[in-house]
Amino acid sequence: MGLTTEQACEPSCVLRLRDLEVRFKSGAHPAEALRGINLDLRHGEVHGLVGESGAGKSVLLHTVLNLNRGAGTVITNGEVQYDGRNLLALFGPEIRRIRGAQIAIVFQEPTKHLNPGLTIEEHILDLLRYHLGITRRPAAARAAELLELVELPRRVLRNYAFELSGGMQQRAMIAIAIACNPRVLLADEPTTALDVTVQRQILDLLLRLRTELGLSVLFVSHDLGVVHEIADRISVLYAGKIIETAVDVDLFRAPLHPYTELLLESVPSAAMRGRELKVIPGAVPDATAVPVGCSFHPRCPIAAERCSAEVPELIQQGQQHAAACFYPGELGARLAR
Amino acid sequence: MSAFVSVENLSQTYTARSWLRPGLAPTHAVRNVSFTIERNTVMGLAGESGSGKSTLARALVHLERPTAGEVRIGGIPLARLSRRGLRKARRRMQIVFQDPHGALNPRLRIRHSLGEALANAGVPRRERAAHAIQLLRLVGLAPEHLDRYPRAFSGGQKQRIVIARALAGNPEFLVLDEPVSSLDVSIQAQIINLLMDLKQRLGLTYLFISHDLNLVSYVSDTIGILREGWLVEHGPADEVLERPRAEYTRALFGASPSLHRAPRALRS
Numbered sequence: 001m002g003l004t005t006e007q008a009c010e011p012s013c014v015l016r017l018r019d020l021e022v023r024f025k026s027g028a029h030p031a032e033a034l035r036g037i038n039l040d041l042r043h044g045e046v047h048g049l050v051g052e053s054g055a056g057k058s059v060l061l062h063t064v065l066n067l068n069r070g071a072g073t074v075i076t077n078g079e080v081q082y083d084g085r086n087l088l089a090l091f092g093p094e095i096r097r098i099r100g101a102q103i104a105i106v107f108q109e110p111t112k113h114l115n116p117g118l119t120i121e122e123h124i125l126d127l128l129r130y131h132l133g134i135t136r137r138p139a140a141a142r143a144a145e146l147l148e149l150v151e152l153p154r155r156v157l158r159n160y161a162f163e164l165s166g167g168m169q170q171r172a173m174i175a176i177a178i179a180c181n182p183r184v185l186l187a188d189e190p191t192t193a194l195d196v197t198v199q200r201q202i203l204d205l206l207l208r209l210r211t212e213l214g215l216s217v218l219f220v221s222h223d224l225g226v227v228h229e230i231a232d233r234i235s236v237l238y239a240g241k242i243i244e245t246a247v248d249v250d251l252f253r254a255p256l257h258p259y260t261e262l263l264l265e266s267v268p269s270a271a272m273r274g275r276e277l278k279v280i281p282g283a284v285p286d287a288t289a290v291p292v293g294c295s296f297h298p299r300c301p302i303a304a305e306r307c308s309a310e311v312p313e314l315i316q317q318g319q320q321h322a323a324a325c326f327y328p329g330e331l332g333a334r335l336a337r
Numbered sequence: 338m339s340a341f342v343s344v345e346n347l348s349q350t351y352t353a354r355s356w357l358r359p360g361l362a363p364t365h366a367v368r369n370v371s372f373t374i375e376r377n378t379v380m381g382l383a384g385e386s387g388s389g390k391s392t393l394a395r396a397l398v399h400l401e402r403p404t405a406g407e408v409r410i411g412g413i414p415l416a417r418l419s420r421r422g423l424r425k426a427r428r429r430m431q432i433v434f435q436d437p438h439g440a441l442n443p444r445l446r447i448r449h450s451l452g453e454a455l456a457n458a459g460v461p462r463r464e465r466a467a468h469a470i471q472l473l474r475l476v477g478l479a480p481e482h483l484d485r486y487p488r489a490f491s492g493g494q495k496q497r498i499v500i501a502r503a504l505a506g507n508p509e510f511l512v513l514d515e516p517v518s519s520l521d522v523s524i525q526a527q528i529i530n531l532l533m534d535l536k537q538r539l540g541l542t543y544l545f546i547s548h549d550l551n552l553v554s555y556v557s558d559t560i561g562i563l564r565e566g567w568l569v570e571h572g573p574a575d576e577v578l579e580r581p582r583a584e585y586t587r588a589l590f591g592a593s594p595s596l597h598r599a600p601r602a603l604r605s
């Protein structure tokens with residue numbers, strides 16, 4: 001049973017991506033950024049999305065909010081189901097009502113996405129006025145409350161983004177994102193540029209807000225360790241497809257897809273001292289030249305004939321664990337042969 | 338016998354000479370740092386952004402003359418060398434930086450990038466082609482790569498070429514400043530394995546800089562932790578990992594995400 005079937009998505013989902021495809025047409029070869037994504041974000045859950053650079057993580061988040069801009073044409077197929085509607089079918093003003101109010105996003109580099117000419121408070125007031133029609137005085141009170149929520153001193157309200165440290169910028173960005181009490185928070189590598197101690201604080205903050213505000217979070221990162229620290233459920237993205245989805249514990253204890261398993265064993269750590277790291281040969285494919293069949297087959301140590309001809313679907317492999325591989329969980333056994 | 342690399346009371350202070358803000362306080366990027374590295378071992382150096390890791394790296398090989406202190410490599414005090422002597426000594430110690438994209442001249446074929454480095458190392462012209470092929474093989478690339486331009490290579494391949502170029506002068510000591518940070522997770526392991534293999538085969542000594550504590554734990558024989566220019570921790574890797582002396586080291590390792598930590602659901 002694939003995740004694509006209707007009965008597989010639970011009523012507790014806030015956001016559902018169905019057969020999502022995004023293609024950028026510019027130049028001779030179109031970039032197949034997303035090639036059929038199915039993903040359920042459950043209520044109150046942190047869903048981690050891991051993948052290497054170019055896997056399609058940012059495009060996926062942008063697609064949810066219809067933010068994709070390309071030099072050429074952007075072709076989008078499939079559905080983003082939210083609140084009984086397909087967000088991809090909404091017109092400009094309709095999606096703008098949802099963006100930032102019900103579904104908010106935070107980025108890796110806050111300074112790129114905050115207006116340098118506005119103070120943090122002005123960002124918050126603008127949002128509250130636009131989305132909720134709240135007037136200045138109650139909005140200012142709300143702004144102060146938000147700063148408290150993200151543990152920033154109140155004076156930061158009068159600061160511009162560039163006056164803040166990286167960690168403070170990220171807190172401010174989160175305060176702005178949650179200003180209108182969104183149900184869904186999209187996070188695109190929000191801690192990648194930060195030092196580990198600050199990263200830890202931001203992860204803790206997101207987890208606390210999730211509980212206190214009942215947020216559902218789609219958290220994107222290239223860092224398996226970070227995703228392990230924050231996510232309840234994890235999806236692994238490779239070349240524009242989800243190749244494995246599982247509850248955090250299961251993914252790390254019993255990965256089923258060869259890519260996931262090898263990736264986990266290629267991460268250096270104190271526990272690996274003195275042993276050679278596992279290596280995945282070759283490199284991540286470019287979105288303009290995704291291999292046919294299983295897109296991982298040129299790098300897969302157990303690839304068989306059918307792997308370069310047929311596309312493995314994301315198939316349920318027991319409770320809440322799905323993998324897109326013809327030989328799930330067989331890496332060790334097949335290598336030993 | 339004395340250590341292969343010895344650093345004594347090294348300091349690097351930057352005084353901004355700005356007419357706009359004449360009273361600007363100097364930056365003490367590295368403060369009175371001392372340590373030694375034994376031959377054919379790896380010293381890992383970690384610390385937060387701005388703690389002075391790259392500054393220490395540059396001062397160590399005298400790419401920038403340190404404000405104070407002494408560095409000896411293979412027993413030779415670098416401060417005593419003339420500019421020419423330093424240039425010669427520097428062949429034996431190379432720095433590899435984080436970003437392989439900026440490190441290679443985009444207009445030079447790999448043959449010429451490597452040729453230049455070999456020429457600097459005093460390899461006669463007619464032997465350079467053969468040496469270049471040897472270097473490529475050493476880092477896992479093939480002779481047909483010689484006539485390509487950098488843009489034809491992935492980040493991981495570029496970093497291999499940068500490493501090959503660093504090896505041109507038969508160095509004994511490599512300073513690796515975040516050598517895999519800009520690479521994809523699945524490519525990092527390839528380069529780390531390559532570096533550890535080269536160290537073994539060529540008897541190299543490394544100063545391995547990274548902000549990634551898991552990586553530093555994996556590669557190092559000894560570990561140093563920098564904080565605001567001070568070397569707050571330094572010792573054998575096992576000791577630093579199991580019984581760190583500085584509270585700061587504990588905090589840093591505690592905050593570092595780990596795959597080997599129990600999942601959150603199973604923690605308190």
Ligand SMILES: Nc1ncnc2c1ncn2[C@@H]1O[C@H](COP(=O)(O)OP(=O)(O)OP(=O)(O)O)[C@@H](O)[C@H]1O
Pocket residue numbers: 351364365366384385386387388389390391392393548
């Ligand atoms: N040429 C320079 N002039 C003035 N200040 C400098 C110079 N180079 C470095 N600094 C300062 O010295 C301190 C240490 O910087 P350094 O680049 O060594 O840090 P780092 O540990 O390598 O950080 P990162 O992890 O971000 O690479 C910083 O405060 C930096 O701003």
Ligand SMILES: Nc1ncnc2c1ncn2[C@@H]1O[C@H](COP(=O)(O)OP(=O)(O)O)[C@@H](O)[C@H]1O
Pocket residue numbers: 024026031032033051052053054055056057058059060069070071072286287288
């Ligand atoms: N605006 C665009 N025009 C053309 N190609 C794009 C565009 N945005 C992203 N892509 C391509 O889509 C793929 C996925 O990109 P992205 O989602 O940014 O990856 P990441 O997983 O690193 O966030 C990449 O191959 C990228 O080059």
Ligand code: SF4
Pocket residue numbers: 257258259294295296297298300301302303304307312324325326327328
């Ligand atoms: S489908 Fe085949 S090539 Fe793809 S991961 Fe599974 S075994 Fe490897």
Ligand SMILES: [Mg+2]
Pocket residue numbers: 057058059
């Ligand atoms: Mg991205």
Ligand SMILES: [Mg+2]
Pocket residue numbers: 390391392514
């Ligand atoms: Mg640095």
